[in-house]
Amino acid sequence: MSHYTTLGVSKNATTDEIRKKYKKLALQHHPDKGGDKLKFAQISEAYEILSDPDKRKNFDNPQMSFMNIFNQGPIKRNNVSYTINIDLEHVHRGLDKTIRIILQKTCFECSEKCKRCGGTGTINIHRQMGPMIIMQSCQCDICKGCKIVPSTSGDCRLCKGKKDEEKLITLNIKPGVKNGERMVYTGMGEQPKIQGELAGDLHIVFKISTHPIFERNGLDLKYKQKVTFRESVIGKDISIPHFDGPIKLNTRKFGILNPSITYTLPKKGLCGQGSLSVSFDIEYPTDPLTETQLASLAKVL
Numbered sequence: 001m002s003h004y005t006t007l008g009v010s011k012n013a014t015t016d017e018i019r020k021k022y023k024k025l026a027l028q029h030h031p032d033k034g035g036d037k038l039k040f041a042q043i044s045e046a047y048e049i050l051s052d053p054d055k056r057k058n059f060d061n062p063q064m065s066f067m068n069i070f071n072q073g074p075i076k077r078n079n080v081s082y083t084i085n086i087d088l089e090h091v092h093r094g095l096d097k098t099i100r101i102i103l104q105k106t107c108f109e110c111s112e113k114c115k116r117c118g119g120t121g122t123i124n125i126h127r128q129m130g131p132m133i134i135m136q137s138c139q140c141d142i143c144k145g146c147k148i149v150p151s152t153s154g155d156c157r158l159c160k161g162k163k164d165e166e167k168l169i170t171l172n173i174k175p176g177v178k179n180g181e182r183m184v185y186t187g188m189g190e191q192p193k194i195q196g197e198l199a200g201d202l203h204i205v206f207k208i209s210t211h212p213i214f215e216r217n218g219l220d221l222k223y224k225q226k227v228t229f230r231e232s233v234i235g236k237d238i239s240i241p242h243f244d245g246p247i248k249l250n251t252r253k254f255g256i257l258n259p260s261i262t263y264t265l266p267k268k269g270l271c272g273q274g275s276l277s278v279s280f281d282i283e284y285p286t287d288p289l290t291e292t293q294l295a296s297l298a299k300v301l
Contacts (some may be wrong), residue, residue: 003046077190147192219274
């Protein structure tokens with residue numbers, strides 16, 4: 001009989017629906033209430049399988065579970081992420097940076113079997129569920145499922161009591177690095193806790209800091225310059241503080257400036273490849289122009 005049939009739920013039932021149905025049936029068929037012991041055991045077994053996502057998945061896909069017995073390779077420990085903040089100038093030029101990491105290693109030469117769990121990695125605890133007390137298996141709180149604990153004697157011929165290893169990693173960050181881009185160092189993540197496990201990887205993730213002047217779009221840069229209405233007509237000498245040195249230009253080369261137009265300077269973006277887009281924030285006069293000002297403006301136009 002299917003576990004779903006035992007609990008009277010569909011294969012699409014949620015965990016909450018399964019739990020509620022189990023509690024109802026358990027109260028109904030509990031031996032202390034005069035229920036059938038075999039029926040109660042079937043209900044408990046069905047709940048144990050269907051309430052655990054991994055066990056339920058294996059129950060729903062028995063063929064996959066069978067194949068995993070033969071295809072399962074060594075267990076790999078968790079990957080570790082390390083975020084590095086870099087500014088836009090380093091994106092432009094590139095950067096060599098050295099970081100220090102500590103690998104928390106387990107010496108299998110001197111480690112001892114965990115006394116708390118007896119080397120099984122799990123312990124049994126009793127939980128109260130309504131009128132019932134059930135026994136559940138969970139990860140050992142001392143060895144964290146590793147089955148062994150490091151020896152504190154310090155006289156191991158292999159590690160001599162020193163379990164951790166310090167590593168210096170030099171990062172060669174290329175120009176043009178993107179936000180969220182990462183470097184992966186194999187085996188530099190979480191270290192094996194049990195013999196036969198594989199070490200996880202170290203992921204170096206780059207976070208590009210916001211620049212106070214430029215806005216980035218790929219290898220292109222955007223820059224905004226404030227000018228007065230008069231300067232937008234007659235031109236103005238401006239200096240843009242670029243990473244390779246100030247870019248000096250007179251806005252007269254663009255004609256009368258239009259605030260809705262972006263003016264492009266090729267090869268002035270990042271890494272000498274992108275473009276620099278310049279837009280102008282024009283401050284228009286708030287008071288009406290005098291006749292003299294209008295006449296002067298008419299001469300210019």
